[in-house]
């Protein structure tokens with residue numbers, strides 16, 4: 095089972111909060127939008143980072159984030 | 165009643181003539197209908213080539229759904245859906261009624277350009293008495309208006325731009341109901357499969373690409389037009405249907421603006437238009453679009469003009485697509501014109517790798533991969549442009565559309 099971060103790209107406005115909270119998974123692209131640091135666009139979240147990802151979901155100013163399990 | 169030979173031989177203008185040629189809609193039950201479609205191996209003709217039976221099953225399982233015939237055909241190089249809707253509207257409407265029956269749908273829409281609705285669909289609907297009421301809806305003239313979530317947005321009365329998924333459409337689409345969006349050609353095939361059976365369908369085409377399919381062939385061929393060909397036809401045979409090349413070719417763009425550039429050589433003319441044969445080129449039959457590129461034209465310049473168009477067609481909703489596609493197009497234009505060519509090439513490659521999967525729809529990935537295939541197929545041209553040269557007739561700096 096994997097926990098993944100799902101970004102609603104129609105909402106995200108590159109405020110970068112998620113990038114600060116989950117730097118092991120995300121980095122910024124040339125315009126400040128979250129980009130997978132390791133190239134996997136499905137954004138799997140390693141166990142130790144899950145609680146920070148949950149915080150990003152709660153705090154994203156655009157309510158653009160969700161965590162899914164698959 | 166002898167079977168017709170395919171979609172375009174079922175072209176008649178009145179419902180009476182259509183019924184005289186094909187007979188009435190067969191009275192199959194939903195389950196038999198779905199089994200027949202599954203046995204036929206029919207795949208979607210709207211681009212992704214997904215098995216039709218699997219989509220039908222997912223919506224049928226949930227029940228009470230909505231079916232939509234997608235005839236938007238936003239792809240500028242495609243005209244097969246328009247040709248089909250104008251020539252054989254009753255075949256598409258039969259397919260829509262059958263799909264509705266197969267999934268137990270309660271409402272149905274036909275989404276297509278307004279002039280096609282006025283000239284063909286609305287008059288055809290007046291002649292029919294289907295159990296399910298079909299609502300015609302005009303599609304916008306944009307590249308993405310036919311993306312399935314954009315179609316649902318249009319039905320909701322919103323601007324036809326994609327919406328973020330999941331949940332997938334077969335769970336939650338039109339008015340929150342399970343929704344089946346199927347290309348109009350896929351539906352027309354269902355109308356024939358329901359009548360003549362899966363075996364009849366499989367008599368055409370190959371084992372892995374059964375049935376016929378519509379191709380729109382354009383560019384440097386003698387007779388650019390829409391042709392109905394057996395599935396798995398080779399690229400060389402496909403061009404022969406269009407009268408053959410009108411001048412020496414260097415490549416073909418297979419699959420339309422989101423497709424891939426494949427070099428035109430004695431080996432590639434034998435490639436079948438099938439997922440398996442085109443996989444080494446990361447390509448597929450897509451919606452059946454083939455554009456023949458002549459030797460005299462610079463491939464980078466041809467790809468750059470398409471990339472510029474695609475960049476302008478982003479719906480402006482998703483940052484990576486809105487920012488990335490125009491920048492990739494700028495770099496490709498620079499490369500095509502020999503401006504800062506090394507940097508332009510490297511930057512284009514870097515951004516192509518970053519936009520895929522980062523948007524509400526496949527527009528960024530589809531566009532970026534078309535550009536990547538151009539950089540691979542035209543790599544000799546890339547090397548020349550780096551040195552300020554070009555094999556195209558106009559040379560860098562004199563690019564024409």
Ligand SMILES: Cc1cc2nc3c(=O)[nH]c(=O)nc-3n(C[C@H](O)[C@H](O)[C@H](O)COP(=O)(O)O)c2cc1C
Pocket residue numbers: 207208209210211212213214234235236237238239307308309310311312313345346347348350351525526527
């Ligand atoms: C940018 C974009 C544009 C699309 N435009 C069309 C279109 O004009 N017509 C169409 O049938 N499918 C189009 N599609 C594919 C649809 O999303 C959907 O997969 C298709 O209508 C399903 O029908 P099928 O399974 O019968 O092919 C488009 C997809 C994308 C990503």
Ligand code: SF4
Pocket residue numbers: 101105106107108109110111112113126127128150153154155156157158159
């Ligand atoms: S926190 Fe939200 S708005 Fe900010 S970059 Fe992340 S997803 Fe986008």
Ligand code: SF4
Pocket residue numbers: 103308325326327477478479480481482483485486522523524525526527528
């Ligand atoms: S990915 Fe691009 S084209 Fe698709 S919805 Fe987002 S902005 Fe629009």
